[in-house]
Amino acid sequence: MALSDSQVQKMKQKRETILEQATLMFAEHGYNDTTIAKVAKASGVSFGSVFTYFENKDQLFFAAVVEPLQVYAPKLLDFDPNARQPTQELWNMVAKHIKIFSSFGPYLRLVVQVIGYHNRFAEAFAELDAFHNTFRAKIGELVKNGQERGELQIQDAKYAATAYTSFLIGLRVNLIDSPDSQMWEQFVPFAMQLFGAKTD
Amino acid sequence: MALSDSQVQKMKQKRETILEQATLMFAEHGYNDTTIAKVAKASGVSFGSVFTYFENKDQLFFAAVVEPLQVYAPKLLDFDPNARQPTQELWNMVAKHIKIFSSFGPYLRLVVQVIGYHNRFAEAFAELDAFHNTFRAKIGELVKNGQERGELQIQDAKYAATAYTSFLIGLRVNLIDSPDSQMWEQFVPFAMQLFGAKTD
Amino acid sequence: MALSDSQVQKMKQKRETILEQATLMFAEHGYNDTTIAKVAKASGVSFGSVFTYFENKDQLFFAAVVEPLQVYAPKLLDFDPNARQPTQELWNMVAKHIKIFSSFGPYLRLVVQVIGYHNRFAEAFAELDAFHNTFRAKIGELVKNGQERGELQIQDAKYAATAYTSFLIGLRVNLIDSPDSQMWEQFVPFAMQLFGAKTD
Amino acid sequence: MALSDSQVQKMKQKRETILEQATLMFAEHGYNDTTIAKVAKASGVSFGSVFTYFENKDQLFFAAVVEPLQVYAPKLLDFDPNARQPTQELWNMVAKHIKIFSSFGPYLRLVVQVIGYHNRFAEAFAELDAFHNTFRAKIGELVKNGQERGELQIQDAKYAATAYTSFLIGLRVNLIDSPDSQMWEQFVPFAMQLFGAKTD
DNA sequence: GATGAATGAGAGTTCATTCAT
DNA sequence: TATGAATGAACTCTCATTCAT
CATH class of the missing domain: 1.10.10.60 (Homeodomain-like)
Known part of the structure; x- marks a missing residue:
């Protein structure tokens, strides 16, 4: 029936x-x-x-890690790597990312666990890693764009992207108990510096 | 006897x-x-x-977290906040930190766990947190020194220090399986940018 | 469902x-x-x-000590302290008690343990002690009644009650392996003497 | 050497x-x-x-149970079963026993344990049981003597002795936390009644 | 004789998972 | 589909006992 x-x-x-x-x-x-x-x-x-x-506890965990990704991924990838004004786009992107990271604390702690025990949670890690690569690649493009337009210092764009995601995740780890978005906002300029934004 | x-x-x-x-x-x-x-x-x-x-498993864990701190702490704090050439000092410091962070991967994964479950591992977390504060404060001093000497952009030194330690810990999380020190070295310039080092 | x-x-x-x-x-x-x-x-x-x-072993033990009390207590308290013929009532009571004590050997050994380690088994002991006090008090009333009617020697009724319950528990300890009710019956007259029953 | x-x-x-x-x-x-x-x-x-x-824990326990017996036994047996004035002798004996029982509380709790778990502590129990038999026998003799001299009610002397030792051990169990010897003394008359001492 | 590090049998307890209702 | 009783693998920890020093 x-x-x-x-x-x-x-x-x-x-x-x-x-x-x-x-x-x-x-x-x-x-x-x-x-x-x-x-x-x-x-x-x-x-x-x-x-x-x-x-099915079992493992599956529940896997779902808890992977399903929210469907929700967050588009938000995190919502920027234009070919923007005409890359610095501006970058700033907007960073601001958005920081806002997101500051708000979904619990989920990110889960993410940190999966990364920490990627052997134990191999499948979930693979999903996260795949997204991370996509994420970094897209950021890298925007950085490259910025460099080509002379708005950013010349440096390896991939490394810059990795530096940036590391910075984000590190903030999340360090500011574990600070959902206070105002404090988080303070870190936008630092991210910009990471990208080699020229300080006039 | x-x-x-x-x-x-x-x-x-x-x-x-x-x-x-x-x-x-x-x-x-x-x-x-x-x-x-x-x-x-x-x-x-x-x-x-x-x-x-x-005494028991908890104590073993606590010892595993806290005892290495005695070893690593002095190494991480081994820089002069009042150096005459702050940028140079900063560069050396970052290089040293990156080297250390790249090498003691296992221990840092432990650290990430403790931070992630600071409620569960309250005592160990307290120790780490205390060190983190000391660490950030000393870095902040050096940054301020650099700013006063006109070598670094003016920005909140405390936030800069937090941004830096977040960057370090984030790198450790992201580069979980890369002990390859050469790759790690690539990130020194990014840290310098974080501090607002003037790119000539 | x-x-x-x-x-x-x-x-x-x-x-x-x-x-x-x-x-x-x-x-x-x-x-x-x-x-x-x-x-x-x-x-x-x-x-x-x-x-x-x-819930756990302690609770199991507690239940093993306390729950039978609900069953035995009414039986042990089943006598009339205001009986018109106190000596007769006393005799019946003793006979019943002896019968009960002779039959529930295992349980009473448990009771002896609890008393012996009342620090260890504090809660269970409290329950037993409460019953013991109720038990002695009611016996004391009957004894007093008997004294007032001139059927029993004048002596402190409370002590007599304590002497009696001691006698019962002592028998249980001494006759540890004798469920033989016939032997137990032999002790009824001794209990009566304890109460100061006048031997005509 | x-x-x-x-x-x-x-x-x-x-x-x-x-x-x-x-x-x-x-x-x-x-x-x-x-x-x-x-x-x-x-x-x-x-x-x-x-x-x-x-040798091991069992032997230690055995020694703890049996060795004090060498000390206490003579004291408990220190009365004359053939005394000319058996009631007087009985009174003295009871008074002495009560005094002893009131004072060596810890040891008697040990005794109660051994009796309670006589399967577990078979050897120690055998020693105690042997003494108990000797003890009861000697008391029985004095009781018989008293009966023959017409000072005590006629009743089975062995049962009287068992009733008495039960009474003693029961008191010890019930008055577990009362080393107060004055209270203990109150029980001497009850013991005498147990023996069928004629109340004038 | 005195010490205490080393060992491992054995206990209580937790919890994922199965499955009958 | 929803429930929760039943199960037992696996874990932490205790403690008597051995034995090298």
């Missing part, structure tokens, strides 16, 4: 709730200290139900 | 071995996936012996 | 079985030499199931 | 100290919760030394 629309809807909602709670808990307490029972409780379902929506 | 010197020596050695193995495993597999039994095996002792040298 | 009635019934039964086996083993071998694994085996369940019914 | 007298003396002393501490701890915390390490610490010796004086 096919499920009614409202049923399907309800199930989607439930899955979503579980995933959200799982993300928060995985991020806060790590993989091992997050138990299925706790996630279930926080989600208002029986722990048996978690297995209805996710 | 007191223990003989050689006895004491042997014990020190054994403790050291256990701690080293523990550090490696904690860094590689995290706190939970590192079992006392595995550490013992890797160290060539019975698991009971681990408890001879460390 | 709630559990079916038969399910609930089965669980109650299982809990009961575990508790019974635990009581027997705690009584026979003491707290430490009674392992969860042994209790589980004796109860025909996996050791994990013991934790489904009891 | 033979040991000097003073050395022998010192060792005897050390053994004594260990045994005393062991008795106290076994009595207070039971066999399992009393560790060799704790006993050693309380005795001011290394735990290795405990094994110099006692």
Whole structure:
């Protein structure tokens, strides 16, 4: 018997709730200290139900890492590498990135874990790594564009991109308990310097 | 009857071995996936012996995090904030830091974990945080010195220091599997830019 | 979906079985030499199931000590302190007590342990002590009644009650391996003497 | 090389100290919760030394139970079953017993344990049981003597003796935390009633 | 004789996962 | 689909005992 629309809807909602709670808990307490029972409780379902929506704990973790990527990736990639005014574009991009990074703390802690234990979480890491490469490549393009237009110092664009993503992730690690966006904003100019923006 | 010197020596050695193995495993597999039994095996002792040298697993972890700090801290702080040629001093400092960060990968992964779960590892985090503050403060001094001598752009020295340590830790996270020091060296100029070093 | 009635019934039964086996083993071998694994085996369940019914070993022990009290207490208190014929009532009471004490050997050994280590088993002891006080008080009333009616020697009723419960528990300790009720019956007259029953 | 007298003396002393501490701890915390390490610490010796004086933990426990018996037994048996004035003798005996029982609380808790787990502590129990039989027999003789002289009610002397020792041990269990000898003294008359002493 | 490092059997407990209801 | 009882692998930690010094 096919499920009614409202049923399907309800199930989607439930899955979503579980995933959200799982993300928060995985991020806060790590993989091992997050138990299925706790996630279930926080989600208002029986722990048996978690297995209805996710094959096992590993899959739940994988989903918690990879699915938000679908949401964040487009936002992070939302800039134009061929912009006419690359410095301006860069500034806007950095401001946006910083805003995003300052706000999705929990998820990024998850990301840091996956990177830290990339052997343990090989599949999830592969996804993140793939995005990271795409991300860096696109940033690199914009940097190159900026250099070609004489707005940025000449330096290896790929390294600059890596330096930049490192800076972002490092900020997230260091400012672990500071969701205060105003403080985060202070770091935009530093990112610009990293890119070799000419200081007039 | 007191223990003989050689006895004491042997014990020190054994403790050291256990701690080293523990550090490696904690860094590689995290706190939970590192079992006392595995550490013992890797160290060539019975698991009971681990408890001879460390009260419990938590203490072992704490020691693995805090003791190396005694070794690394002086090296990281080995620069002169009042140097006559601040830019030169800064460059040397960065080069040294990058070299150190590129080489003690395992330990830094441990550090990232502690920061990531600072609630879980509160005591260890407190130690790291204290060092981080000292570290940033001293870097900030050198930056200020550089600004006063007109060698660096004027910007908030504290933020610059934070940006720098974030950059370092972010590099360590991103370049998780690259001990290749030559690649790391490429990032020295970027750090200099972060500090607002004037590009002639 | 709630559990079916038969399910609930089965669980109650299982809990009961575990508790019974635990009581027997705690009584026979003491707290430490009674392992969860042994209790589980004796109860025909996996050791994990013991934790489904009891939070931990301490709780299991507590339940083994306290729950039977609900059963035995009413039986031990089943006499009338204001009886018209106090000596007769006393005799019946003693006979009943002796019968009960002779039969629930295992449980009483548990009780003796709790008293012996009342620091270790503080909560369980508190429960037993509370009952003991109630028990002695009610016996004291009957004794007083008997004295007032001139059937018993005048003596401190509270001490008499304590002497009596001591006698009972002492018999249980001494006759550790004698469930033989006939032998136990022999002690009824001694208890009566303790109460100062006048020997005509 | 033979040991000097003073050395022998010192060792005897050390053994004594260990045994005393062991008795106290076994009595207070039971066999399992009393560790060799704790006993050693309380005795001011290394735990290795405990094994110099006692083969193993079981032997230590055995010694703690049996050796004091050599001290207490003569005191408990110090009465004349053929006394000319049996009631008087009985009174004196009871008074002495009560005094002794009120004072050596820790040791008696040990005794209760051994009786409670006589399977576990079979050898120690055998010693205690043997003494108990001797003890009861001698008391029985005095009771019989009293009956023959018409001072005591006629009743089975052996049961009377058992009732009496039960009463004593029961008091010890019930008054676990009352070393207050004055309260203990109150129970002498009750013991006399147990023996069927004629109340004038 | 005295010491305490080394060992490992064995205990309690957690928790992912299965599966009957 | 939802539930939670049942299971047992795996982990940390304790402690009696051995034995080299």
